Amino acid sequence: MMPMEANLMALTWDSIADGIIATDTQGVIMDINTAALELIDIEWHEAVNQPLDKILSLHDETTDISLNGFWEKTLKEGKKVNLPRNTKLLGRNQDYYLAAKFSPIQRLGQPPQGVVVVFRDITQQKMHEEQLHLYRMALEQSPFSVVMTDIDNQIVYVNREFIELTGYGMEEVMGRDPGFLKSGSTPEKTYQRMWETITRDDVWQGEFYNRKKNGRYYWEKAIVAPITSPGGIINYYLAIKEDVTDQKAMEEELRRTREQADRNLKKSQYYMEQLENARRAANAANKAKSEFLANMSHEIRTPLNGIIGMIELTAATDLTREQQDNLDIIRICGNNLFSVINNVLDFSKIESGKMEIDRVDFDVQEWFMQSLLVHQAQATKKGIDLVAVLDPHIPNCLLGDAKLLQQVMNNLIGNAVKFTETGCVKVTMDYEGEEGGILWVKIQVKDTGMGIPKDELPRLFRSFTQLDGSITRRFGGTGLGLAISRQLVEMMDGTIRAASVEGEGSTFTVTLPFEQAMQQVDSLPENERSFMAASDIGQKWTILVVEDDPINQTVIRSLLKLKGYQIHCANDGKEAVSAWESLRPDLILMDIQMPAMDGIQATGAIREREKGQPSRTPIIALTAHAIHGDRERFLASGMDEYVSKPVEMDRLYHAINRLLDPPEEVGLKPLKQKRYTEPNNYLPVEAEQLMAKAVEGFIPDMFSLLDRLHQQLFEEDVDQIERLAHQVKNRAVTVGELDIKNQAFKIELAARKHALQDARSAYNALKQSFESYVSFAGQQMENIREGGK
Structure with missing residues (x-):
């Protein structure tokens, strides 16, 4: 070989991008090119005259074993040998996936003189293959139908969901135009807009009404996008589609239901059941229900707070004995309404079994008479007798949930008075015996009213159920009272049943277990009312009342002034933050839903400004939001206590006193002691004013x-x-x-x-x-x- 030819061959050898190693028949390296030295990360003199298996360190990732002797296999078989697919080259600083071919070096008809190994780094190629495999698996397992077409709109790929949805086999769709799915009902303008969009390299979204192989029609919501090359040329189109047939059917059913409800309000019960079925079928309705309960709670509690507040203001004035008695009845009614609202608005909580039962001592005779007293005026107005009989064998003090039980009594007695035109309503409470330390009591409410048809009795205790439409028009009501009563009685481990003869009257019987209280309940003397005169308090603290409703603001301000507190008011959250900065009040009563800045935002702003200060201002959430979870949400926002509207003043006073004068505890930071001693000259505001x-x-x-x-x-x-x-x-x-x-x-x-x-x-x-x-x-x-x- 001429020197020029030798130099050319050497230059060519080192210019090849693949790694090349030549060995003799003993597997000893005779020569190695530059690409191989770079891949192995070794110098030429370190490789030449060394065994190939020592320099080219190979490892099978699949079997986790070293690979040696491929050069021997090549010489023995006299033909080319390839490495396994998942072979790695173990370099000094980095490992590579490797593709290699071992070939014998020989002239025609002569024995091999050695082996030449040609290899290259395929790590990037391997990663791309794995990535493509991952993409393909994702498409195959996608819950959506996927279709890919070429530039001529011929199908080149569909996933498994497409096959299952349409009913067509893979061999039936490959190479076809997707137009074979058309039902003829999708407007042509839809397809025109789609092609105009995707051909200008934009993404199109819309709906198709297509037909399956079996002839059934279905709705698809589709996203169609072009797939472009790095040069910006469109090569393929990708469509991802979702079957929304059931969703469309549900939307159509809801639409028809709403239209029918608007046309015929008399069939409201039927629509209620339909909407309830739709609610169970749609997850979104759960959110709507919670939102409705929260808003209704706020709407009802806000005016009720003003009513109860005016009762308290009036109670602080000079009243005759008759006026005081009337006011006591109004207060009882207001408190009962408050209790009913709590339970009705939390109806879903009762149904789920999450309502908590209180076990407290209560005076049986006082509770029994209060249950009757609130219905006496209505009975007298209708000219019917309200008769009460209390068994003397029942202990004076029992352990149970008097409020929930009184709600049951209110429902039963209220219904009896409502549906009785002549005669009487008789309420009895009888001792039924004792077993295992449990005392059983039977309460009966018997009336001489219209009675209940025999075929209506089985559905009497169902939710939203009344005898017929005429009952709703004549007497009103939601049909929830008896359903709630049944659930409350069963939660207290009791039973409730009804018996009736149409035209003669009805009898409702409640049987309940009680534990006898350890000690008798002592009632407070009449003169020790919770609403004490301001002169009994003496000194007073500064309280900032944040409330956007003018009635509630005036009521709360007046009630607190009667207790001797120094009161300032703010109409919204922004005013509250400014007032806090200038006044530094001892305590804040914070409404939640207000314009400009709500109570949670205002609390956050105050807490942010308090950082680094030695003390913090107690904040009580005073709000009509009273749904399950509201208390936790307000406390988590930085507030210290929560009192729901309508406000029970004893509870509010207790919360204020606890925060302003907490018990001594280890590590408790003292609150700012700022008191005012000037005499109280504030009087209640007249209702008319x-x-x-x-x-x-x-x-x-x-x-x-x-x-x-x-x-x-x-x-x-x-x-x-x-x-x-x-x-x-x-x-x-x-x-x-x-x-x-x-x-x-x-x-x-x-x-x-x-x-x-x-x-x-x-x-x-x-x-x-x-x-x-x-x-x-x-x-x-x-x-x-x-x-x-």
């Missing part, structure tokens, strides 16, 4: 609020829309305008759901309601002026 103050400025305020609400609807700021609607609702409550309140409430809910179209529709209705109110108010003012002339 309270309402006049609430109504004052209603129309100017509403004009301003509606203008701001209209602006926010234009700007589509849902947070501001919700806050302004809440303000409108509260203003409407102060003047008793339920139509305005209801429309504002609809806007509030729509904003919370980001349903701007619904919010705008409700705004138009709200504006019409307000215009009607302004017209009415103007007419009333004109009548007053004419009457005064």
Whole structure:
């Protein structure tokens, strides 16, 4: 070989990108090129004259063994030998996946003179293959149907879900246009828009109405996207589709149900059952139910707080004995209504068995008489006798849940009085015996009313059930009372049953187990009422009341002033933070749902400013939010206590005293001791003055609020829309305008759901309601002026 040819061969040898090693017949390396030295990470003089198996260290990843002797196998068989698929080259600093071929070095007809090994690094190729395999597995196991077509719209791939959904086999679809799935019902414009979108390298989303191999039709929600090369050229189209036939059917069923409900309100029971079936079928309805309960809790508790607060204010004035007795009955009714609201709003909690039963001592005679007293006025008004018989063998003090039991009694006695026109209602409480330390009591409520048809008795204790539509129209009610009563009695390990003769009357019997209390209950003397005069308190603390409702603000302020506290008020969260910074009050009563900044945000802002300070201001959540879990949510936000509306003043006073004057504990930081000693000169506000103050400025305020609400609807700021609607609702409550309140409430809910179209529709209705109110108010003012002339 000429020197030039030798140099050319050497240059070629070192220029080849693959690693090349030549050995003799003993497997000793005779030469190695530059690519091989770089892959192995070794110098030329370290490799030459060394055994191949020592320099080319190979490892099978699958079997976890070293690979040697391939050069011997090549010489023995006299043909090329390839390495196994998962072979790795163990380098000094890094391992590589390797593809290698061992070939004998020989002239035609002569024995081999050695072996040449040609190998390359396939690590990146291996990773790409594994990645592609992973992608393919993901597509095959996807719950969605996947179709890939080429640039001519011919199918090149479908996954398993596509085969199962359509019923076509793989061999039936490959190479075909997907148009064979068309049902003929999808508008051609849909396909035109899809092709216009994906051919300009955009993603298209839409729906198809297609047909399976067996002829059945189905809805598909599809996302179609182009697949482009690195150069930006479209090579394939990928469609990912979801079968939404059941969802469409459910939406259509809900739509038809709503339309039918609008056309015929008399069939409300049927629609209730249909909606309940739809609720169980759709997970989203659970959220709607919780939202409804939370909002209804807030809507009912806010005005009820004003009612109970006015009772307490009136109780602090000079009253005759008859007035005091009447007020006591009103208070009992209010408290009972409070208890009923708690249980009705927590109906789902009762059904799930999560309602907790209290076991406390209670005075049987006092409880029994209170249960009857609240129904005496209605019975007298109807001209029927309300008779009570208490067995003297029943101990005076029992252990049980008196509040829940009183709710059962209210339902039974209330129904008996409601459905009795002449005669009497007789309530008896009898001793039934004792067994194993458990005392059994039977309570019966018997009336001479209309009675219950025999075929209606089996469904009497079902939820939302009444005898017929005429009962609803004549007597009202939700049909929940007896269902709740049954569940409460069963939770207390008792039984309830009904017997009736149509036209003669009904008898409801409740049998319950009790434990006898260890000691008798001593009633407080009449003069020791929880609402004490301010002079009994002496010194007072500074309390900041944060409340956006003017009635509740005035009631709470008046009640607390009677206790001797120094009161300041803020109308929303922003005012609360500013007032806290300037006043540094001893305690804050914080409403939750307010405009501008809600109670949780205001608490967070105050807690953030308190960081690094030696003490912190106690904050009590004073709110109409009373659904299960609200207390935990408010405490987690940084508040110290929670009192629900309508406010039980004893409970509020207890919470305030506990936070302002806590018991001494190890490591407890002392609160700021700031007291005021000036005498108390505050008197309760008269109810008429309270309402006049609430109504004052209603129309100017509403004009301003509606203008701001209209602006926010234009700007589509849902947070501001919700806050302004809440303000409108509260203003409407102060003047008793339920139509305005209801429309504002609809806007509030729509904003919370980001349903701007619904919010705008409700705004138009709200504006019409307000215009009607302004017209009415103007007419009333004109009548007053004419009457005064």
